[in-house]
Amino acid sequence: MADEHDTDTQLETTPTEPTGEGTDTSGEGGEQKKRRRRRRRRKPAGEGGEASTTDQTSEGESSESSSSDDGESGDRPKKKRRRRRRGKSLGGESDSRSDSDDGERRRDGRPESTTEDAKVERKRTKRDASNVDIFDHDKTFADLGLSESLCEQLASMHFQHPTHIQSKLIPPVLDGKDVLGQAKTGTGKTAAFGLPLLDLVTSGEANQALVLAPTRELAIQIHKEIEELGFKTNIRSVPIYGGQKIPTQAAKLEKGCEVVVGTPGRVMDMQRRGYLPFDNFKFVVLDEVDRMLDIGFRDDIKYILSKCPRKRQTMFVSATLTSDIEKLAKSFMTDPEKIVTTAGSLTASMVKQYHLPVQPWDKKKLLYHLLTHEEPDLTLVFCRLKRKVDDLATYLMGKGIEAHAIHADLAQGKRNRVMEKLRAGQLSVLIASDLASRGIDVDGITHVINYDLPEDIELYVHRIGRTARAGSGGTAWSFVEPVQGPLLTDIENHVNAEIPKLEYPDFTPGEPPKGWIEDQKRKEQQMEALKQKAQRHIPQMPSAEPEKADPSKFPGGVVPTKLPPKRLGGKVRGRR
Numbered sequence: 001m002a003d004e005h006d007t008d009t010q011l012e013t014t015p016t017e018p019t020g021e022g023t024d025t026s027g028e029g030g031e032q033k034k035r036r037r038r039r040r041r042r043k044p045a046g047e048g049g050e051a052s053t054t055d056q057t058s059e060g061e062s063s064e065s066s067s068s069d070d071g072e073s074g075d076r077p078k079k080k081r082r083r084r085r086r087g088k089s090l091g092g093e094s095d096s097r098s099d100s101d102d103g104e105r106r107r108d109g110r111p112e113s114t115t116e117d118a119k120v121e122r123k124r125t126k127r128d129a130s131n132v133d134i135f136d137h138d139k140t141f142a143d144l145g146l147s148e149s150l151c152e153q154l155a156s157m158h159f160q161h162p163t164h165i166q167s168k169l170i171p172p173v174l175d176g177k178d179v180l181g182q183a184k185t186g187t188g189k190t191a192a193f194g195l196p197l198l199d200l201v202t203s204g205e206a207n208q209a210l211v212l213a214p215t216r217e218l219a220i221q222i223h224k225e226i227e228e229l230g231f232k233t234n235i236r237s238v239p240i241y242g243g244q245k246i247p248t249q250a251a252k253l254e255k256g257c258e259v260v261v262g263t264p265g266r267v268m269d270m271q272r273r274g275y276l277p278f279d280n281f282k283f284v285v286l287d288e289v290d291r292m293l294d295i296g297f298r299d300d301i302k303y304i305l306s307k308c309p310r311k312r313q314t315m316f317v318s319a320t321l322t323s324d325i326e327k328l329a330k331s332f333m334t335d336p337e338k339i340v341t342t343a344g345s346l347t348a349s350m351v352k353q354y355h356l357p358v359q360p361w362d363k364k365k366l367l368y369h370l371l372t373h374e375e376p377d378l379t380l381v382f383c384r385l386k387r388k389v390d391d392l393a394t395y396l397m398g399k400g401i402e403a404h405a406i407h408a409d410l411a412q413g414k415r416n417r418v419m420e421k422l423r424a425g426q427l428s429v430l431i432a433s434d435l436a437s438r439g440i441d442v443d444g445i446t447h448v449i450n451y452d453l454p455e456d457i458e459l460y461v462h463r464i465g466r467t468a469r470a471g472s473g474g475t476a477w478s479f480v481e482p483v484q485g486p487l488l489t490d491i492e493n494h495v496n497a498e499i500p501k502l503e504y505p506d507f508t509p510g511e512p513p514k515g516w517i518e519d520q521k522r523k524e525q526q527m528e529a530l531k532q533k534a535q536r537h538i539p540q541m542p543s544a545e546p547e548k549a550d551p552s553k554f555p556g557g558v559v560p561t562k563l564p565p566k567r568l569g570g571k572v573r574g575r576r
Contacts, residue, residue, distance in 0.1 A: 134187055136167040144170045147199050149232045163188040164341045170196050178314045178336040180329050182321045185465025189317045190225045190441065193285050200283065201258045203234040209283040211261040214291040215435055216241040216412065217419055222287060223261040235259060242266050243412025250275040264292065264300035278307045285315045293324055305332040320458055350468040354502035355478045355488060361516060362509050363451060363479055364395055369507050370477065371401055371429065376447040381431045382463050384452035392451065393431045407433040434459055450478040453487055457494045
């Protein structure tokens with residue numbers, strides 16, 4: 001078969017007598033020149049062989065050189081041929097396409113952010129600035145010392161008066177002081193540190209400001225806010241976070257940006273790979289720092305702050321300030337100015353909070369009842385477990401309610417698409433884990449439902465803070481099981497507010513499912529067995545008779561009569 005194929009090839013390339021001048025092929029050097037000339041003129045594959053044959057004949061090529069060239073072309077690896085075609089197409093159409101895209105993304109002579117996340121238009125609702133608990137009516141943004149370009153951009157966004165955290169935090173930041181700020185959720189903490197950053201950084205100098213956020217979604221949102229607030233400036237922001245390819249983010253950093261927004265893990269990774277040097281950072285901001293400490297970023301934060309220049313300005317911003325945050329501030333900040341604007345309740349006064357008593361087996365039914373009878377515009381439902389998020393979204397979709405799910409196990413591309421739809425106002429129900437409980441500022445969320453009460457009572461504050469943003473109203477419902485009464489009391493004490501009970505007379509509770517009572521009894525028996533097993537190792541205190549004891553044998557003469565209320569519960573291994 002191979003011989004027949006070779007014969008056919010020779011028949012197709014039967015030599016013809018050369019007819020033009022300058023076709024002498026007797027010299028070996030001339031033959032090599034012709035081969036190189038034909039390689040340069042060879043057309044890409046897919047354009048047909050007739051045109052190529054015509055070109056060769058018109059150039060006065062000999063049949064011997066033509067057949068030898070065809071044989072060399074057949075032996076050449078296909079990989080090289082594909083690479084040559086790809087390079088040729090990139091040099092043509094692709095280059096022109098990239099030039100046109102860059103021209104479309106220019107703003108005031110500067111390239112706009114290359115991330116796809118920044119291209120999503122955000123749906124903004126009209127905000128009520130009459131709430132004196134949130135807005136400072138005695139000041140304007142110009143009174144805070146911001147530049148004229150920023151004030152013009154804020155005016156175009158219909159921002160008239162700053163919030164209390166903004167009016168108190170922006171002036172010391174502009175003065176170059178380290179700041180430790182605390183404010184309620186939904187009071188504009190991102191703009192409180194974003195606006196002075198846009199005024200302080202120098203245009204054209206790369207990597208001047210670093211903003212750290214606990215989650216990818218919050219990092220993307222902060223990047224969007226900085227891009228929107230600084231639209232009339234030449235300041236550029238780039239987000240870096242896990243879930244996106246490192247070469248893609250490295251290319252964005254290579255183009256240059258003044259502000260870098262990212263999560264601690266990816267920021268450390270990019271620094272160790274050499275894509276993100278810390279030498280030039282003059283400003284470092286930690287947003288939602290309490291959450292970053294809670295989810296295990298303590299060592300990462302210490303590493304990043306230790307690698308940044310000592311002469312820098314540092315800002316910590318959060319809804320709650322704990323002793324751990326203050327210890328961290330003492331280690332990495334210089335005489336920080338503490339600003340607290342959370343007098344009274346930790347939650348926004350515009351949030352109407354209610355709790356609904358419900359049995360565990362009636363939760364899905366009650367949620368469906370609320371969504372169909374209340375008809376909220378945009379509802380955010382929080383669950384404790386990721387598998388319950390998916391299960392609940394599937395249940396509502398089966399009931400005809402369009403619900404989307406978001407949690408940490410979803411692919412980053414899908415998470416981005418869900419957040420894009422949420423910001424654009426294209427969702428009605430979003431089922432989420434606590435991933436979306438921190439810092440997500442989306443207008444139009446009218447209701448927040450705590451399908452599961454959070455074990456960490458501080459998460460309750462951040463969950464319901466997704467509604468009633470910047471003076472708008474909102475409603476928060478919490479499903480409370482019979483055994484969760486003490487947890488509800490702890491939440492009320494933490495937020496310093498009473499959460500009234502809400503009942504629906506038209507809601508009919510269902511019967512417990514088959515086997516539910518038996519399962520509960522079995523779980524109670526297991527818990528009781530564990531308690532008894534733990535009590536076996538508690539030493540029994542002998543009966544004490546204080547009047548017969550020798551006080552000199554006890555410190556201070558105090559004779560103990562019972563075990564201490566708290567014990568470590570350790571065991572001492574005896575000798576065999």
